[in-house]
Amino acid sequence: MSYLPCGTYFEAYQADQKWWRTGFIKGKMILMVILLILFPYMVDQQWLSVAYTINYYILAALGVQLLIGYCGQITLGHAAFVAVGGYCSAMMVLFVPWPQFIVDAGLAYPISIICAGFAAGLWSVLFGLPSARVKGFYLIMTTMAAQWITVPLVITQYVSQIGGRGQSFSLPPGTIKIGPWEIDSDVKIYYFSVILVGICLVVMGNLLRSKLGRAWIAIRDNDIAAETMGVNIVGYKLLAFFTAGFFAGIAGAFYISALFFVSPEHYEWFYSLLWVGIILIGGVGSIQGIVFGSAFVVLIFKVLELSVLGASDILMTSYPELGWITTKLIFFKESAFGLAIIFFLIYEPNGLAYRYWQLKNYFNLWPFSYTGK
Numbered sequence: 001m002s003y004l005p006c007g008t009y010f011e012a013y014q015a016d017q018k019w020w021r022t023g024f025i026k027g028k029m030i031l032m033v034i035l036l037i038l039f040p041y042m043v044d045q046q047w048l049s050v051a052y053t054i055n056y057y058i059l060a061a062l063g064v065q066l067l068i069g070y071c072g073q074i075t076l077g078h079a080a081f082v083a084v085g086g087y088c089s090a091m092m093v094l095f096v097p098w099p100q101f102i103v104d105a106g107l108a109y110p111i112s113i114i115c116a117g118f119a120a121g122l123w124s125v126l127f128g129l130p131s132a133r134v135k136g137f138y139l140i141m142t143t144m145a146a147q148w149i150t151v152p153l154v155i156t157q158y159v160s161q162i163g164g165r166g167q168s169f170s171l172p173p174g175t176i177k178i179g180p181w182e183i184d185s186d187v188k189i190y191y192f193s194v195i196l197v198g199i200c201l202v203v204m205g206n207l208l209r210s211k212l213g214r215a216w217i218a219i220r221d222n223d224i225a226a227e228t229m230g231v232n233i234v235g236y237k238l239l240a241f242f243t244a245g246f247f248a249g250i251a252g253a254f255y256i257s258a259l260f261f262v263s264p265e266h267y268e269w270f271y272s273l274l275w276v277g278i279i280l281i282g283g284v285g286s287i288q289g290i291v292f293g294s295a296f297v298v299l300i301f302k303v304l305e306l307s308v309l310g311a312s313d314i315l316m317t318s319y320p321e322l323g324w325i326t327t328k329l330i331f332f333k334e335s336a337f338g339l340a341i342i343f344f345l346i347y348e349p350n351g352l353a354y355r356y357w358q359l360k361n362y363f364n365l366w367p368f369s370y371t372g373k
Contacts, residue, residue, distance in 0.1 A: 017209060036194050040187045048186045050302050052258060055193035057294035059251035061275045061282075062200055063124075063244030068276070069285035070208060071240040072220030073131055074139050076272050077146035081245045083267035084123045084150065085116035085252025087159055090169045090262045092116075093176070095162070106177040109257075116253035117246040123150070124245025125238050132234040135223075147269050156264045168263035176257045183257045196254055200247060205287055207243065216240055220285075277341050283351025292352035297337065304336055 010016040020026045040048055060082050067073045092112035102108055127146035131139055160168070176183045183192055207213050215236045218226035227233050256262050274297065282293020348355060 019205070040190055045186050048190050049258075050298060052186070052190045052193040054294050054298045055190075055197045056251060056255050056258070057275070057278060057298060058197050058290055059193075059200055059254060060248060060271075061278045061290045061294055062204055062251075063247040064275045065279045065284075065287070065290050066204065066216070066247070067240055067244045069279060069289075070213065070220060071216040071237065072223070073128070073237060073240060074136070075143040075244070076140050076269075076276065077127065077143040077150075078244070078248055078275050079267040079269065079271040080127075080146045080150035081120040081124045081248035082252040082255075082271070083155055083264070084245075085120040085249030086256050086262045086266070087155060087169070087252070088119040088249065089113060089116040089253035090171060090256050091159075091162070093171060094169060106179040106181070109176055110178050113250060113253040117249040120249025120252065121242040121244075121246035124241045124248070128238055128241025131237045131241070144269075144272075147272055151264050151267050151269075155267075160264060168261050170261040171256060173260075176260070189258050192257060193254060196250065200250060201287060204247070208287075212236070212239065274337070277337060279351075280341055281344050281351055283353030286351065286353035288356065289351050289353035292356065296340075296352060300336060300340065 010021075015021070020029060039051060043051075060078065063081065064075060064078050067075045089109070089112040092115055093108055096108070096112075098108045102111070124146075127143060130142040134142065173184060174182060178192075181188070183189055208216075215226070215231045218229070218231055219233060219236060223233055255266070259266070278293035278297050279289060280293070281296055282291070283289025344351060
């Protein structure tokens with residue numbers, strides 16, 4: 001069956017829950033994989049960095065989507081858990097006295113990624129404990145506390161000072177490698193990000209289809225009704241915080257491969273807001289929404305940056321006396337992000353994922369789509 005016509009139903013639960021239910025979908029996925037593989041050969045280095053930045057935002061926003069979109073727990077401190085992952089991975093690569101055979105096999109960095117996930121997950125559980133007693137606005141405040149305690153206090157004042165490093169940890173060339181594969185170029189960083197995003201999306205998709213995911217969704221929809229049906233509310237909420245923190249730790253560990261150093265300024269509170277904004281723009285409660293929201297935000301920032309730089313060059317060349325305007329244009333980028341959130345909340349509160357779903361439905365029903373007239 002190449003497509004799924006109206007009136008055709010699956011007769012088994014396993015068939016209905018398959019990832020790729022038709023030949024057409026399999027074809028689309030194969031085409032997408034081919035495009036992802038060929039992408040580095042179709043663009044220059046600038047757009048390659050944009051691509052792996054989108055993937056980094058997807059990894060970081062996965063946990064936010066899980067907490068807000070699927071478990072109904074609000075978070076505004078997710079950058080703290082990404083920071084824990086980044087610092088944990090960097091410190092394990094730099095300071096752990098690995099046996100020589102692990103270093104030779106290139107396993108130090110892969111092991112540090114897993115440990116970063118667990119460290120960030122456990123740190124997230126610590127700040128998720130208040131969710132057993134409070135929710136809504138009060139939970140927002142407790143997750144914000146995670147940001148203020150973790151980055152300005154724990155990391156900046158104590159962790160960053162280990163070894164007399166000051167603020168940041170630099171990773172020497174050759175330390176970021178997986179087996180014999182040394183990640184030392186933008187092309188390799190891009191492929192590494194694609195692999196990580198693919199694995200994390202599959203893991204999250206399967207979690208949401210399991211008993212665990214159904215419990216999270218039940219808590220989101222009505223926690224009192226879920227508890228009445230026997231769902232352990234506190235246990236499942238803490239599992240959601242752990243899983244969200246785990247994804248954040250993976251994101252933090254990945255990003256050190258792109259920057260080759262880690263610093264507190266990479267985890268400012270703005271990023272916690274940014275990742276919430278990404279799921280609002282992409283669509284709350286949708287895995288596709290994470291991808292759409294991340295791509296939208298990064299591309300908007302990039303296009304505005306290029307536009308502002310272009311306008312600045314023209315002004316400085318043709319009208320040097322108007323140079324003061326160029327400094328004002330710099331702030332347009334962050335302003336555009338705020339305006340985009342306001343626009344989506346007013347005109348498209350279900351996000352880009354809902355618009356994509358409507359578009360697919362239109363073509364599925366074409367030429368007999370119901371117009372409502």
